[in-house]
Amino acid sequence: METILFGLGIFLISATLLPFIPKDNWWIRGFDFPRLQIVILSLMVMAGYLFYSPDINHTDQLLLSILAACTLYQGYMIYPYTIIASPQVEHRNQYNDHSTVSLMCSNVQMTNRNTNKLKKLIKTHDPDILLVIETDECWLNELQEVESSYPHHIKQPQDNQYGMALYSKFELHDSEINFWIEDDIPSIKTRITLFGQNEVILYGLHPRPPFITGNNTSTERDAELLIVGKKIKDIDTPVIVMGDMNDVAWSKTNNLFQKISGLLDPRIGRGFYNTFHAQYPFVRFSLDHFFHSNHFRLVTFQRLEYIGSDHFPVYIKLSYEQDADIKQEEPESTDAEETQAKDKIKEGT
Numbered sequence: 001m002e003t004i005l006f007g008l009g010i011f012l013i014s015a016t017l018l019p020f021i022p023k024d025n026w027w028i029r030g031f032d033f034p035r036l037q038i039v040i041l042s043l044m045v046m047a048g049y050l051f052y053s054p055d056i057n058h059t060d061q062l063l064l065s066i067l068a069a070c071t072l073y074q075g076y077m078i079y080p081y082t083i084i085a086s087p088q089v090e091h092r093n094q095y096n097d098h099s100t101v102s103l104m105c106s107n108v109q110m111t112n113r114n115t116n117k118l119k120k121l122i123k124t125h126d127p128d129i130l131l132v133i134e135t136d137e138c139w140l141n142e143l144q145e146v147e148s149s150y151p152h153h154i155k156q157p158q159d160n161q162y163g164m165a166l167y168s169k170f171e172l173h174d175s176e177i178n179f180w181i182e183d184d185i186p187s188i189k190t191r192i193t194l195f196g197q198n199e200v201i202l203y204g205l206h207p208r209p210p211f212i213t214g215n216n217t218s219t220e221r222d223a224e225l226l227i228v229g230k231k232i233k234d235i236d237t238p239v240i241v242m243g244d245m246n247d248v249a250w251s252k253t254n255n256l257f258q259k260i261s262g263l264l265d266p267r268i269g270r271g272f273y274n275t276f277h278a279q280y281p282f283v284r285f286s287l288d289h290f291f292h293s294n295h296f297r298l299v300t301f302q303r304l305e306y307i308g309s310d311h312f313p314v315y316i317k318l319s320y321e322q323d324a325d326i327k328q329e330e331p332e333s334t335d336a337e338e339t340q341a342k343d344k345i346k347e348g349t
Contacts, residue, residue, distance in 0.1 A: 001052045002053050006060070009067050012070065017070075019031050023217075026216055032251040032253075034283075035078050036078055045067060046064060046067060081267055087269030087270060088264050088265055088266070088269060089268070089296070089298045090324070090328055091299075096319075098195055099320045100317055101317070101318055102317040102318075104313060105290070105315075106118060106121075106311070106314075107275075108309050108311075110134040110163070115142040117306075117307040119142070121313060125304065129192070130168075131167075133243065134162070136158065139165075143167075146167065152170065153167045154166045164187075172190045173192075173193065174190065175191075180224045180228070181220045187243075190202050199237055200238045201235065201240075202241075203228055203243075206245075207220065207224040207225060210246070219344070221245075222253045223344055225247070226345050227348075229256075229258075233260060238293050238295040238296065239263065240293075241290070242291075244311065245289050248286050248287065249268075259332060263331075264294055266316065273301065274303070278306055288312075288314050290316045294324055295325055298319075301315070
């Protein structure tokens with residue numbers, strides 16, 4: 001048992017230290033994901049030593065000291081996404097229905113054909129805007145029945161698990177299907193007319209993940225996020241970015257994206273809202289995101305029911321308010337972070 005605990009401790013220390021290597025290899029960047037799992041396993045290893053190793057030698061003491069430091073670091077990284085941290089987005093209990101917008105994002109998993117579960121959720125929650133990811137022609141045919149409620153839509157069906165479709169109750173203008181980095185990875189950009197006069201720029205994203213089944217590095221994923229972040233930075237118009245980012249909320253890239261774009265993350269101070277993998281509770285990460293400019297306050301944010309996909313859908317309701325930008329400080333980037341983003345975009349393109 002001591003040998004097992006020692007080996008597991010070495011692995012957890014390595015998993016903590018690897019992301020410090022300034023490389024984009026998937027086997028390095030992948031350890032950005034399981035920070036919560038590393039904390040739990042590290043605590044179990046330390047507790048195991050107390051129960052199974054009454055006589056701890058100097059080597060074990062060194063291991064436990066380093067492991068404790070790693071646990072504290074991992075806890076520090078995920079702390080902003082716990083309910084004891086200060087929210088980045090203010091909550092709005094009382095709001096005007098004529099100034100709210102609700103959005104739902106669902107990665108349906110292309111091979112999942114249990115379409116009725118999603119259609120039932122759409123009917124139950126009735127979002128104003130719906131982004132469906134991994135849609136092929138079969139999924140779009142199944143979703144035709146919801147188009148009576150969503151007269152405005154943008155569709156990009158694909159059979160490579162990167163199709164997407166946006167459905168809206170509001171008018172869409174200047175809609176684009178963009179391929180920022182890779183010619184088979186689309187994204188959506190559109191202008192949405194809310195409440196008859198206010199416009200919101202909306203991006204729907206689904207970059208390829210940095211794993212063996214996707215890319216060998218995170219370079220392309222990071223570059224796509226940062227390209228969008230740079231485009232948003234100097235826009236005064238309200239902005240919402242949503243989608244399956246294939247990146248966790250607490251990653252360095254996610255943090256850099258927020259600083260470059262100036263967008264807020266409603267997860268901060270509220271919880272992980274882990275959406276993937278839906279079938280494996282211990283291996284879940286916050287991959288499906290909403291980011292928005294400081295023109296909005298939060299009404300509600302929910303992870304929705306299982307629909308047969310490897311992702312849970314997520315739902316958000318935002319309140320557009322005239323004074324929200326005054327009271328909600330947007331993230332800002334340093335010159336060094338601007339240079340870092342520029343270099344990553346250059347490398348990715």
